[in-house]
Amino acid sequence: MADAARRRAVRVLTAVLRARGGGESLRAVLARERPGLSPADQGLMADLAFGVCRHYRLLEDWLHAHMKKPLKAGARPVEVALLAGLYEVWFTDRAHHAVLNAWPDVCRALKAPWATGLCNALLRKASGQDPRTYSAELAPEIRHSVPDWLWQALRHDWPEQAEELLARSNDAPPLAVRVNRRRSSRDAVAARLQAAHWDARAGELSPDCLYIEPARPVDQLPGFAEGLFSVQDEAAQLPVTLMDAPVDGRILDACAAPGGKTAQLAEHFPEARITALEADGDRLPRVQDNLDRLALAAELLHGDATRPDAWWDGEAFDAVLVDAPCSASGILRRQPDSKWHRLAGDLDELVRLQGEILVALWPLVKHGGMLVYATCSLLKSENEEQVQRFLAGHADARDDTPERAEALPSRAGCQLPPAKGAQDGFFFARLCKSGKGFGP
Numbered sequence: 353m354a355d356a357a358r359r360r361a362v363r364v365l366t367a368v369l370r371a372r373g374g375g376e377s378l379r380a381v382l383a384r385e386r387p388g389l390s391p392a393d394q395g396l397m398a399d400l401a402f403g404v405c406r407h408y409r410l411l412e413d414w415l416h417a418h419m420k421k422p423l424k425a426g427a428r429p430v431e432v433a434l435l436a437g438l439y440e441v442w443f444t445d446r447a448h449h450a451v452l453n454a455w456p457d458v459c460r461a462l463k464a465p466w467a468t469g470l471c472n473a474l475l476r477k478a479s480g481q482d483p484r485t486y487s488a489e490l491a492p493e494i495r496h497s498v499p500d501w502l503w504q505a506l507r508h509d510w511p512e513q514a515e516e517l518l519a520r521s522n523d524a525p526p527l528a529v530r531v532n533r534r535r536s537s538r539d540a541v542a543a544r545l546q547a548a549h550w551d552a553r554a555g556e557l558s559p560d561c562l563y564i565e566p567a568r569p570v571d572q573l574p575g576f577a578e579g580l581f582s583v584q585d586e587a588a589q590l591p592v593t594l595m596d597a598p599v600d601g602r603i604l605d606a607c608a609a610p611g612g613k614t615a616q617l618a619e620h621f622p623e624a625r626i627t628a629l630e631a632d633g634d635r636l637p638r639v640q641d642n643l644d645r646l647a648l649a650a651e652l653l654h655g656d657a658t659r660p661d662a663w664w665d666g667e668a669f670d671a672v673l674v675d676a677p678c679s680a681s682g683i684l685r686r687q688p689d690s691k692w693h694r695l696a697g698d699l700d701e702l703v704r705l706q707g708e709i710l711v712a713l714w715p716l717v718k719h720g721g722m723l724v725y726a727t728c729s730l731l732k733s734e735n736e737e738q739v740q741r742f743l744a745g746h747a748d749a750r751d752d753t754p755e756r757a758e759a760l761p762s763r764a765g766c767q768l769p770p771a772k773g774a775q776d777g778f779f780f781a782r783l784c785k786s787g788k789g790f791g792p
């Protein structure tokens with residue numbers, strides 16, 4: 353019953369979109385609401401929830417402009433239902449008459465019969481309008497639905513590209529996977545998927561990346577349960593491809609959970625000793641689950657990367673990966689709720705933590721070794737400025753990041769923008785430490 357999916361989408365969004373960043377994680381609430389729904393209804397619920405989070409500010413702007421008076425605070429689920437109905441009319445190709453019939457029923461199910469007429473009238477009005485025409489007159493932060501602080505930061509950093517970056521951040525993302533090169537090859541996995549009538553296209557940046565269509569829950573794909581591939585964005589696959597270490601070397605993955613890159617490291621360096629460190633003990637089991645599914649191994653440590661004195665055994669690492677906690681501004685299309693959960697002040701705190709992690713871990717890198725720093729952010733304070741600051745304070749460090757044609761201009765490291773049907777926004781920098789074996 354599609355109505356059940358719509359009702360649950362309202363519950364999801366009411367829990368996720370709370371004032372002052374207080375809402376729950378979209379993915380976590382969706383997982384909680386999935387049981388009992390058919391796969392098609394799970395898809396509808398997820399589409400409504402992701403869609404409203406992506407276009408929240410625009411939808412809210414239209415709604416408030418077209419209502420005579422605001423709804424009472426106790427009617428928040430009704431307001432959310434109106435936003436979801438508006439999203440469905442404007443941004444999906446579902447038949448308008450079906451959508452217009454469905455949402456008044458949802459209002460009735462919410463025990464708000466008083467809202468059915470209002471809902472009907474508003475959605476009818478919206479169905480006669482084009483969201484592009486409506487949004488063309490609005491401020492960019494409303495048109496692209498981002499909080500003011502994020503718009504200001506992006507416009508400051510990327511005056512020419514900011515609007516395009518935000519437009520791409522509201523696209524539905526493609527399903528990208530990383531083939532487990534220890535168990536198979538990209539061609540073999542693509543052939544297997546194609547034989548089962550999925551479309552599998554090779555990525556252009558990462559040698560292990562496949563894009564799969566149509567995007568479906570990954571456990572429905574042949575080969576996933578056997579550990580032949582993992583879900584991972586193409587840009588997120590690149591930091592590990594920049595790393596090098598002796599065959600039996602020692603590698604630290606310093607911010608490991610949920611373990612996507614720990615597993616990738618184990619695939620790329622089968623005989624290396626890999627340590628996966630994570631500060632959040634509740635997230636560590638997910639690293640183990642990922643490794644188990646792929647039949648890979650690493651040493652798991654619960655600890656704080658800024659405090660190596662508490663967990664480091666004193667043996668230096670050939671290579672260190674810092675996949676740092678960040679604003680997630682490069683992956684808004686995958687985590688649109690993060691726009692509404694992060695507050696302006698969070699960015700300064702993240703920048704400070706990233707800097708502390710870099711400074712604390714550099715002494716653990718062997719002379720001649722490397723540290724790869726990565727974020728899924730588009731903001732310079734977390735990326736090129738962070739690396740420039742680090743380089744200015746460390747004479748034994750050199751930026752050795754390969755250039756890429758797809759990158760945005762950057763004075764340190766490599767900044768990739770989100771691209772339609774391709775990679776997320778991502779930053780990485782390979783920092784080499786001078787010493788024996790160090791290049792020219």
Ligand SMILES: C[S@@+](CC[C@H](N)C(=O)[O-])C[C@H]1O[C@@H](n2cnc3c(N)ncnc32)[C@H](O)[C@@H]1O
Pocket residue numbers: 606607608609610611612613614629630631632635655656657658675676677678709
């Ligand atoms: C971007 S996520 C890492 C994603 C992971 N590398 C992957 O590919 O699946 C950042 C992680 O760093 C962890 N973290 C945050 N502060 C940390 C710290 N001081 N020390 C170690 N881990 C930290 C967070 O809990 C989070 O799990």
